Amino acid sequence: GENVGLHLPTLSVQEGDNSIINCAYSNSASDYFIWYKQESGKGPQFIIDIRSNMDKRQGQRVTVLLNKTVKHLSLQIAATQPGDSAVYFCAEKLDSGSARQLTFGSGTQLTVLP
């Protein structure tokens, strides 16, 4: 399953299928991006990050793709499991500024169907 753009805040996929969550970031000066997973009533959990000098990074069952030309970031989850059900946020960090603040996207609710 795949969602396109932040105007689709929900994504439902069958257990075992691959999930693709998309994020359009706002600032071309951002040099660092993170994906977080947030389960209901909990704080965000780090999943994977990528710097702007890369276009792809893989982790365990997850891959992040970065397209700086169109300012687009995606998170691919392989063989989605029920435990993957959560809200997923992308976050970007501007290249400048000493505080290294992150700006969060609006999030996508992923629901894994049995």
Next chain:
Amino acid sequence: GAVVSQHPSRVICKSGTSVKIECRSLDFQATTMFWYRQFPKQSLMLMATSNEGSKATYEQGVEKDKFLINHASLTLSTLTVTSAHPEDSSFYICSARDPGQRGDIQYFGAGTRLSVL
């Protein structure tokens, strides 16, 4: 990853009272911590950046006299919601960067659900 502890996880208080929320980095020292606010079904909104040994930096529209931040040590930052009102009810989350690792990752606490009656 690094561990950030946040306490309490839930607090219910009467209108007009003050509430203090603690954020601790358990296995690393954090010169910078961040405080966020999150409404249901919405994203995280940065309220302020907490700097050890100096004043916090507040985001535009956040009242510094209402949301008092103290970062007295390298492992503890506190957020005090003063004279809380029902509109302050929200989910408050802190985070910290571990400068010893890849320094831009923010590790989050479990959040504090504040309900003001």
